[in-house]
Amino acid sequence: MATPFCTDCQRNMEGGFVLDNNHTAQEAASWIEGMPEKSFWGGLKIKGRRKLTMYAWRCPSCSVVRLYAP
Numbered sequence: 001m002a003t004p005f006c007t008d009c010q011r012n013m014e015g016g017f018v019l020d021n022n023h024t025a026q027e028a029a030s031w032i033e034g035m036p037e038k039s040f041w042g043g044l045k046i047k048g049r050r051k052l053t054m055y056a057w058r059c060p061s062c063s064v065v066r067l068y069a070p
C-alpha cells in the first residue's frame with residue numbers, strides 16, 4: 001500500500017504492525033469482519049468471517065497511529 005500521510009503534520013507515516021502475541025506464535029494482528037461475539041468453546045467467533053492482515057502506520061511528529069486493512 002502507498003505510504004499514508006499525516007494531514008495534521010504534513011509528514012509521511014512510519015510503517016509497522018500490531019503484534020498478536022498468542023501462546024504458539026507471534027503474528028501481525030488481523031481485522032475481523034463484524035462485531036466480537038463469544039463462541040461456545042471460549043474465545044471469539046471468527047469462522048466464516050473475512051480476515052485481513054492489519055497494518056499500523058505511525059506519525060513521527062504527533063505519534064498518532066492509524067490502522068489499515070487493505
Ligand SMILES: [Zn+2]
Pocket residue numbers: 006007008009010059060061062063064
Ligand atoms: Zn502527525
